[in-house]
Amino acid sequence: MLPNSLLQRLASWCPWLLRLTDEPKQPVKVLVTGAAGQIGYAIVAMIARGLMLGPDQPVVLHMLGIPKSAETLNGVRMELIDAALPLLRGVVATSDEAEAFRGVNFAVLIGGWPRKEGMQRKDLIAKNVPIYQSQASALQQHAAPNCKVLVVANPANTNALVLKEFAPAVPAKNITCLTRLDHNRALGQISEKLGVHVGDVRNAIVWGNHSSTQFPDASHATARTQHGEMPVVELIADEKWLKEEFVSVVQQRGEAVIKARKQSSSLSAASADCDHMRDWILGTPKGTWVSMGVYSDGSYGVPEGIFYSFPVTCDKGEWSIVQGLEVDDFARSKMELSANELDEERSMAYEFVSSEIDQ
Amino acid sequence: MAKDPMRVLVTGAAGQIGYALVPMIARGVMLGADQPVILHMLDIPPAAEALNGVKMELVDAAFPLLKGVVATTDVVEACTGVNVAVMVGGFPRKEGMERKDVMSKNVSIYKAQASALEAHAAPNCKVLVVANPANTNALILKEFAPSIPEKNVTCLTRLDHNRALGQISERLGVQVSDVKNVIIWGNHSSTQYPDVNHATVKTSTGEKPVRELVADDEWLNGEFITTVQQRGAAIIKARKLSSALSAASSACDHIRDWVLGTPEGTFVSMGVYSDGSYGVPSGLIYSFPVTCSGGEWKIVQGLPIDEFSRKKLDATAQELSEEKSLAYSCLE
Secondary structure (H helix, E strand, O other): OOOHHHHHHHOOOOHHHHHHOOOOOOOEEEEEEOOOOHHHHHHHHHHHOOOOOOOOOOEEEEEEOOHHHHHHHHHHHHHHHHOOOOOEEEEEEEOOHHHHHOOOOEEEEOOOOOOOOOOOHHHHHHHHHHHHHHHHHHHHHHOOOOOEEEEOOOOHHHHHHHHHHOOOOOOHHHEEEOOHHHHHHHHHHHHHHHOOOHHHEEOOEEEEOOOOOOEEEOOOOEEEEOOEEEEHHHHHOOHHHHHHHHHHHHHOHHHHHHHHHOOOOOHHHHHHHHHHHHHHHHOOOOOOOEEEEEEOOOHHHOOOOOEEEEEEEEEOOEEEEOOOOOOOHHHHHHHHHHHHHHHHHHHHHHHOOOOOOOO | OOOOOEEEEEEOOOOHHHHHHHHHHHOOOOOOOOOOEEEEEEOOHHHHHHHHHHHHHHHHOOOOOEEEEEEEOOHHHHHOOOOEEEEOOOOOOOOOOOHHHHHHHHHHHHHHHHHHHHHHOOOOOEEEEOOOOHHHHHHHHHHOOOOOOHHHEEEOOHHHHHHHHHHHHHHHOOOHHHEEOOEEEEOOOOOOEEEOOOOEEEEOOEEEEHHHHHOOHHHHHOHHHHHHHOHHHHHHHHHOOOOOHHHHHHHHHHHHHHHHOOOOOOOEEEEEEOOOHHHOOOOOEEEEEEEEEOOEEEEOOOOOOOHHHHHHHHHHHHHHHHHHHHHHHHHO
16 A cells, blocks of 8 residues: 555645555545536536535536636635535636646536537637637646546537647547437436336437437346346337337437527536546446447557547546447447547537637 | 335425425435335426326336435325425515515415414324525425424525535534534524534644634635525526526435434534524524434524624624514415
């Protein structure tokens, strides 16, 4: 066993190491960009309550918003102080990227150019590439070593790619994008179909792009029943539903929520962000995997060099792709469709890379 | 052995505070990380679609602790079997509305909801009224649900209490968790009295009185008080929306401490049915310092009240008596 003092120092690189000490944990710095928006408002409350990093992990929140949102952001800061949260050891509210990224151990990048009516995918990419180029710089220059990053803003996979490409000193494995929301939605749909509690369903997979080409895959999912853990495909016994309705409901759930609420998902998105980070840092439960958008290493025939959602397990602060799962022809074609879309997005992104951004 | 789920009602659930509150409840922030919950969400018919959207998101979040969601516009269905009721729904003050108009609208709502809760909630249901005018809405609810024990009807001043802790921690540059025992006396309105005379801060040399450490009575008797009293308006000015995050968080704190108990040596502020303690008229819902244990709150007795504080306690009691008269006049 390493001495506490050494563990404390190593913990600035790997916060999970602090669990091996018996002292109260040092605060970690968590950055949320786009913090003046709806998802930001939901997530900062969750982070400050220990729902992302555990009930014994103090945090210092860094919140970044655009200059126009400075007053709103300050209002959020005021509310965080007003909530008298024991785990919250400080709040930095800023529109300065360097200040925002300084010393952060974890970053949740929600800020980006939102899709407006009439905007094509190419337009969305065009607007977001310069943002993520700039943030890549700030990340590389100012964040703590081994900072773990979750990109949420759409187009999430491609924003993550831009971030990775323009922050070459940041290990690619430390940059991820969110498909946990889709994963959780898939679990929810299966649980509703089976009439079981969602906590008894696991190992759905969301493959590919966080877009309409995502592939929600229930073929390896299981549900806990009175007869033990059983494959979902057996329990549902409706291949048509699993290949069609289930897939389209999960793919289009975001729109369904917008239709009902007149606003996009914030509560469930913020919650999924917390799940993604928590499992990454604290580890997935035994026998359970989750979906994360990660830098592809070519597993399952997915092209390298894109951010693609895979089934992963997490241990000691690292994710690893679950290998050896059977992929049938149906799944293969869906996975390829999404990979092709990501290839196209990558090409589009490179068209808009600015040579004026300082490295 | 896993606990049986508790049913928690949130009224006005399609609004901002509701949206912030339901994920906190579903994550165990209100009742503990090992307490499964079933959420009941109530709102008015025009909000039915939005409410269903919230239900969809709760399903989409795959919360392990959330064992069911009831989203309804039917007050009976909403109240059935609930163990905890957080009443966030009410008629908001709109531009041009007189105080009497707001009071009149809310009195009708709380009278109706009182009946439903009394008839359909689980025995010993704990009620927290958040919607303003919180103290008076709670009083109406209590009066029209006579079979709900009066000790089970409370209103939220924990937000003001937490705001007071926050202001002191910022002033002293200490962690907010090292500050305790402020008191919010009276009405959850601009006449509330944030009192630091018994508040302390944990330091390296032990617990020290806040008044001593701040060493600025002018600030403590002046700006500190008005900042806390007017904080709600300051948030609206900055956000263009009223406090939701901090209100939801404080509602969780209020219920959690009530149900699970306050830590040793710590008291909190709750709006409770006055028994005449501290010369406050009985028959009002008034915010007092309380400790909680075994699921019950108890007013902290015997705290010295100086002349400055006495005036403040009386002024807010006076306002509450007037609100009570106004409320009753609306019922005629």
